[in-house]
Amino acid sequence: MGEITTSLVLAGELVATGDARLASIVTLSLQVSLTATLLACLIGMPLGALLAVGRFPGRHTLIVLFNGLMGLPPVVVGLLVYLLLSRAGPLGQFGLLFTPAAMIIAQTILIVPIVAALARQVIEDAWREYREQLRSLGASRLRAAMTLLWDGRFSLTTAGLAGFGRAIAEVGAVMIVGGNIDGVTRVMTTTIALETSKGDLPLALALGLILIAVVLAVNTAAFMLRQWAEKRWG
Amino acid sequence: MAWLVLDRLGLTENGVCIINDVSLKVGAGRTAILGPNGAGKSTLLRLMHGLLRPSAGAQHWPAPLTQGMVFQRPVMLRTTALANVEYGLKLRGIKTPERRQRAMAALERVGLPAIAERPARRLSGGEQQRVALARAWALEPQVLFLDEPTASLDPASSREVERIIREIAASGTRIVMTTHNLGQARRIAEEVLFIDSGRVVEQSPVEEFFTRPRHVAAQRFLEEETP
Amino acid sequence: MTRLRTFLAVCCTTLLLVATGTQAQERFITVASTTSTEQSGLFGHLLPAFTKASGIKVRVVALGTGQALDMARRGDADVVFVHDQAAEEKFIAEGYGVSRQGVMYNDFVLIGPKTDPAKAIGKDILEGLRRIETARSPFVSRGDKSGTHAAELRYWKAAGVDLEAKKGPWYRDTGSGMGSALNTAASMNAYLLADRGTWLAFKNRGELGIVVQGDTRLFNQYGVILVNPVRHPHVKQADSQKFIDWLVSAAGQKMIADYKIDGEQLFFPNAGR
Numbered sequence: 001m002g003e004i005t006t007s008l009v010l011a012g013e014l015v016a017t018g019d020a021r022l023a024s025i026v027t028l029s030l031q032v033s034l035t036a037t038l039l040a041c042l043i044g045m046p047l048g049a050l051l052a053v054g055r056f057p058g059r060h061t062l063i064v065l066f067n068g069l070m071g072l073p074p075v076v077v078g079l080l081v082y083l084l085l086s087r088a089g090p091l092g093q094f095g096l097l098f099t100p101a102a103m104i105i106a107q108t109i110l111i112v113p114i115v116a117a118l119a120r121q122v123i124e125d126a127w128r129e130y131r132e133q134l135r136s137l138g139a140s141r142l143r144a145a146m147t148l149l150w151d152g153r154f155s156l157t158t159a160g161l162a163g164f165g166r167a168i169a170e171v172g173a174v175m176i177v178g179g180n181i182d183g184v185t186r187v188m189t190t191t192i193a194l195e196t197s198k199g200d201l202p203l204a205l206a207l208g209l210i211l212i213a214v215v216l217a218v219n220t221a222a223f224m225l226r227q228w229a230e231k232r233w234g
Numbered sequence: 235m236a237w238l239v240l241d242r243l244g245l246t247e248n249g250v251c252i253i254n255d256v257s258l259k260v261g262a263g264r265t266a267i268l269g270p271n272g273a274g275k276s277t278l279l280r281l282m283h284g285l286l287r288p289s290a291g292a293q294h295w296p297a298p299l300t301q302g303m304v305f306q307r308p309v310m311l312r313t314t315a316l317a318n319v320e321y322g323l324k325l326r327g328i329k330t331p332e333r334r335q336r337a338m339a340a341l342e343r344v345g346l347p348a349i350a351e352r353p354a355r356r357l358s359g360g361e362q363q364r365v366a367l368a369r370a371w372a373l374e375p376q377v378l379f380l381d382e383p384t385a386s387l388d389p390a391s392s393r394e395v396e397r398i399i400r401e402i403a404a405s406g407t408r409i410v411m412t413t414h415n416l417g418q419a420r421r422i423a424e425e426v427l428f429i430d431s432g433r434v435v436e437q438s439p440v441e442e443f444f445t446r447p448r449h450v451a452a453q454r455f456l457e458e459e460t461p
Numbered sequence: 462m463t464r465l466r467t468f469l470a471v472c473c474t475t476l477l478l479v480a481t482g483t484q485a486q487e488r489f490i491t492v493a494s495t496t497s498t499e500q501s502g503l504f505g506h507l508l509p510a511f512t513k514a515s516g517i518k519v520r521v522v523a524l525g526t527g528q529a530l531d532m533a534r535r536g537d538a539d540v541v542f543v544h545d546q547a548a549e550e551k552f553i554a555e556g557y558g559v560s561r562q563g564v565m566y567n568d569f570v571l572i573g574p575k576t577d578p579a580k581a582i583g584k585d586i587l588e589g590l591r592r593i594e595t596a597r598s599p600f601v602s603r604g605d606k607s608g609t610h611a612a613e614l615r616y617w618k619a620a621g622v623d624l625e626a627k628k629g630p631w632y633r634d635t636g637s638g639m640g641s642a643l644n645t646a647a648s649m650n651a652y653l654l655a656d657r658g659t660w661l662a663f664k665n666r667g668e669l670g671i672v673v674q675g676d677t678r679l680f681n682q683y684g685v686i687l688v689n690p691v692r693h694p695h696v697k698q699a700d701s702q703k704f705i706d707w708l709v710s711a712a713g714q715k716m717i718a719d720y721k722i723d724g725e726q727l728f729f730p731n732a733g734r
Binding site for chain 3: 086087088089092093095097098179180181182184194196197198199200201
């Protein structure tokens with residue numbers, strides 16, 4: 001218990017003094033995970049919508065596949081992306097390994113299944129409500145998917161948030177493809193891992209508390225957005 | 235002159251026969267489909283509109299007609315009333331200035347120009363249904379299907395919606411409507427299709443149906459429904 | 462439709478900005494090194510001096526020696542800076558490295574519970590290990606192909622202990638970096654072999670202390686190698702050579718000697734000797 005109190009105090013100090021290294025680590029974490037979330041939404045939400053609304057052979061297999069891939073172990077994704085981006089690998093000539101770009105790629109791959117699977121669920125529910133009317137108005141399945149994506153924009157924030165939560169909290173993928181390089185690819189989770197292995201548990205815990213606070217803040221903002229949207233648009 | 239022909243139309247789902255061997259010709263300008271609960275009114279309507287595919291038989295449109303449909307619960311997108319009305323026009327590829335014009339005109343005809351910019355889902359049930367009618371009307375359909383359009387509305391809104399339906403019919407659109415409201419059917423329809431357990435057992439002009447129903451099921455139905 | 466287009470435009474712009482921002486256009490080399498040098502804090506002290514002198518940033522990926530060499534074999538590093546001479550020479554013999562230069566040494570220390578149940582305290586590392594094995598006291602091994610792990614295995618062999626035969630639940634093979642292994646040892650009050658640098662910087666000691674030190678066999682030599690540009694043409698040869706030259710120069714060697722924790726020097730420069 002004492003360690004947690006020490007950490008709370010330490011966390012407060014770090015934040016209050018505006019520690020520069022902390023700021024850059026938090027900023028990088030947000031940059032990487034928010035970008036990954038954005039990309040995953042751009043890829044995963046249309047995918048989810050098409051899965052929800054479409055009728056094609058293999059649809060059920062794809063749904064089961066995405067549901068299963070939600071549980072992709074981050075360290076496995078990290079390893080696969082590492083092999084892809086390594087100089088010895090197929091995409092080595094781009095020199096992306098050990099950069100934030102590599103981390104973004106790995107996290108995007110990691111969370112696309114989550115975003116797609118949850119978006120599919122949201123859109124499927126909406127489709128049930130809208131389907132007859134949209135078809136009556138002459139919307140093709142593709143147009144319907146697009147309409148439902150926009151119409152469900154507020155419910156879809158849940159899918160985006162779930163993806164973001166997974167991304168910012170994972171350490172396995174970014175550690176391997178980023179290399180935890182000081183000042184370049186060090187994010188909150190890899191810093192926590194490093195400080196833990198240096199035996200500086202209070203600092204690691206303090207960073208952990210800050211990470212939790214950041215995630216809570218993002219979730220709160222999204223929640224408030226949804227509340228406002230519900231009231232306004234119904 | 236028949237504009238829609240049903241030929242031994244049938245629909246079976248999960249082994250249950252919902253629509254059973256329906257053959258008829260629709261020629262009237264205003265048709266009401268009546269029948270007890272569960273008889274298959276809504277299903278028959280959906281088959282006609284093409285939302286459901288029959289398991290048996292077929293339907294023919296001697297001359298293809300553009301269609302629209304309004305449902306018992308108005309389906310509004312999470313946007314303004316005007317945008318909802320514009321949606322159908324957008325699907326047809328109609329560009330912005332004309333689209334806006336036609337949508338506003340439709341809203342005016344249903345008496346709701348004032349709420350154009352309001353979020354559609356925040357409107358009352360009656361207003362939403364009128365927006366749904368405006369949306370269908372803006373597309374100038376040659377046939378309009380309506381599934382219990384006033385069943386969820388209060389009496390005042392019901393009357394308003396009825397007035398609009400009559401206006402739509404008057405402007406030349408053919409109407410096919412299911413309803414529980416016998417007075418409404420009598421006010422609006424020219425012809426009645428009476429359906430019982432998936433079969434259309436009677437098809438007659440409206441007054442004939444209400445005063446001298448031929449089929450025993452129709453007679454029983456009218457006895458029970460009329461106070 | 463226009464709404465969709467504006468949205469996509471915003472997204473693309475944001476991504477481009479983020480991407481270019483994060484792909485810092487700076488001059489750097491990638492050095493594969495070990496967890497012991499990273500976690501001791503040496504690089505935090507050493508590298509800024511080099512960057513100031515040369516304008517070249519050094520990006521360190523800290524892994525175990527084995528992993529660092531593997532990474533360099535794949536061409537993902539420009540320079541390797543590790544502490545396992547045998548493995549380094551093999552690396553060069555295989556054609557992946559140009560040549561090896563000694564830079565500095567530190568020493569290993571045998572860490573263990575202050576109560577010393579195996580009676581291993583002393584000045585002889587081999588005797589200490591023998592006693593631990595006899596007593597079957599818990600011992601934590603890195604188990605990760607690192608320089609420290611390789612050294613540990615050499616000491617067991619030199620002590621005459623056949624690990625394969627004698628291994629039992631007392632020998633904990635954790636497959637982890639130096640710091641993690643120390644954490645594990647602290648929580649189970651076990652013995653382990655560590656480098657002095659990481660030990661001095663380590664804060665979660667529990668009941669552990671130094672049990673054996675000073676044995677000359679515990680000296681641990683670090684070497685630096687340029688990854689072979691013939692094998693991997695993209696290696697930043699010129700800048701990497703600058704780094705290597707600086708490390709063995711008077712300025713670099715002095716920086717190494719100046720690094721202290723609580724007044725104690727961790728690494729002893731010995732380039733050219």
